[in-house]
Amino acid sequence: xxxxxxxxxxxxxxxxxxxxxxxxxxxxxxxxxxxxxxxxxxxxxxxxxxxxxxxxxxxxxxxxxxxxxxxxxxxxxxxxxxxxxxxxxxxxxxxxxxxxxxxxxxxxxxxxxxxxxxxxxxxxxxxxxxxxxxxxxx
Amino acid sequence: xxxxxxxxxxxxxxxxxxxxxxxxxxxxxxxxxxxxxxxxxxxxxxxxxxxxxxxxxxxxxxxxxxxxxxxxxxxxxxxxxxxxxxxxxxxxxxxxxxxxxxxxxxxxxxxxxxxxxxxxxxxxxxxxxxxxxxxxxx
DNA sequence: CCTTAATTTGAAAACGATTTCCAAATTTAA
DNA sequence: TTAAATTTGGAAATCGTTTTCAAATTAAGG
Numbered sequence: 001x002x003x004x005x006x007x008x009x010x011x012x013x014x015x016x017x018x019x020x021x022x023x024x025x026x027x028x029x030x031x032x033x034x035x036x037x038x039x040x041x042x043x044x045x046x047x048x049x050x051x052x053x054x055x056x057x058x059x060x061x062x063x064x065x066x067x068x069x070x071x072x073x074x075x076x077x078x079x080x081x082x083x084x085x086x087x088x089x090x091x092x093x094x095x096x097x098x099x100x101x102x103x104x105x106x107x108x109x110x111x112x113x114x115x116x117x118x119x120x121x122x123x124x125x126x127x128x129x130x131x132x133x134x135x136x137x138x
Numbered sequence: 139x140x141x142x143x144x145x146x147x148x149x150x151x152x153x154x155x156x157x158x159x160x161x162x163x164x165x166x167x168x169x170x171x172x173x174x175x176x177x178x179x180x181x182x183x184x185x186x187x188x189x190x191x192x193x194x195x196x197x198x199x200x201x202x203x204x205x206x207x208x209x210x211x212x213x214x215x216x217x218x219x220x221x222x223x224x225x226x227x228x229x230x231x232x233x234x235x236x237x238x239x240x241x242x243x244x245x246x247x248x249x250x251x252x253x254x255x256x257x258x259x260x261x262x263x264x265x266x267x268x269x270x271x272x273x274x275x276x
Numbered sequence: 277c278c279t280t281a282a283t284t285t286g287a288a289a290a291c292g293a294t295t296t297c298c299a300a301a302t303t304t305a306a
Numbered sequence: 307t308t309a310a311a312t313t314t315g316g317a318a319a320t321c322g323t324t325t326t327c328a329a330a331t332t333a334a335g336g
Contacts, residue, residue: 006283006332028322043286048323064202067293067322084251093251099244106237112264113222113231119259126250144303144312166294181315186294205293205322 010042014050018060018073025063025070083120093125148180152188156198156211163201163208201230224263231263 017034018026028047035042051071054060063070082100084093104115155172156164166185173180189209192198201208220238222231242253 008284008331010285041286045286045324046284049284052324067205069322084245084249084253093249095245095249097244097248099241103237103241106235107222107233107259107261110235111222111231111233113224113261114264114267115222115259115261119261121245121253121257121259123245123251123253123257125252129252146302146313148314179315183295183315184313187313190295207293 010046011050013040013042014047018054018071019075022073022075025061025072027068027070029068084125085120085122148184149188151178151180152185156192156209160211160213163199163210165206165208167206221258222263223258223260224266230258 013035014031017031028044028051031047031051032042032044034040035047051060051069054071054073055062059074061072061074063072082095084095107113107115151173152169155169166182166189169185169189170180170182172178173185189198189207192209192211193200197212199210199212201210220233222233224230245251245253
């Protein structure tokens, strides 16, 4: 794999594009189309190589949809933060408690899995849960 | 997609095989190899078609690893399913342990939040974590 | 600057898993 | 038993991605 010792125009452009889309998941094809539109000269091969290199460095989040990989540039906002995100209203509860650290430890020891230092768990906040219960009786 | 109106030898054989491996995730290739060994006459195309049809009917669980789909026949849907999903290779670890129930309880009591009975936590599996450590030195 | 060596690029070909095509085979219903 | 409907499977196509390799670019040292 690339050692990325030279800083090329292509990489600068790609990085800029990813950074300006930090909240979106993009496929290699998405990026190619953007480059085409902007008359930036970058081959698909180079895009794939660059994305792979970012992946290896842990600088992107990855989503697998069917048979296509989507990449999102990671901006390290808060270092270790666990979030509860309400599926219904979008409310986010930030957590930083003992229980989550314990869970992380357990998963590492028993399941050999390194949980992201930042992750989201989905569900319903109190308000929305109550609303949903009410709705059932309608 | 197939309407599956005729009940063929191939489908009976495939179903039997999946059922007798209900706790394993199998790829189309795995199934092809099995059929080869057992001198059962089934083409790869038919295997894919059958798996797709099961998928549409919701009769299999699916795991995406790298670029290959793995299928597991669903016997009974277990109520609480927690997953650890590797960001890098897509591997899914199925969990069903005490610690997760405790976490759920804690979040409900202390944070008033109802975690989905089925959820995914992202991170890196052992293999990919090691790879990533190695890659950093390139 | 200029030269050279190391690295990177990108078009084309390869790749691997999956899907599509289509003629032949099988199944069902009558 | 026959005919129509459906299914099969090999070959070719597809799709996203990776590899290959000659040409272009970059960095580093005269």
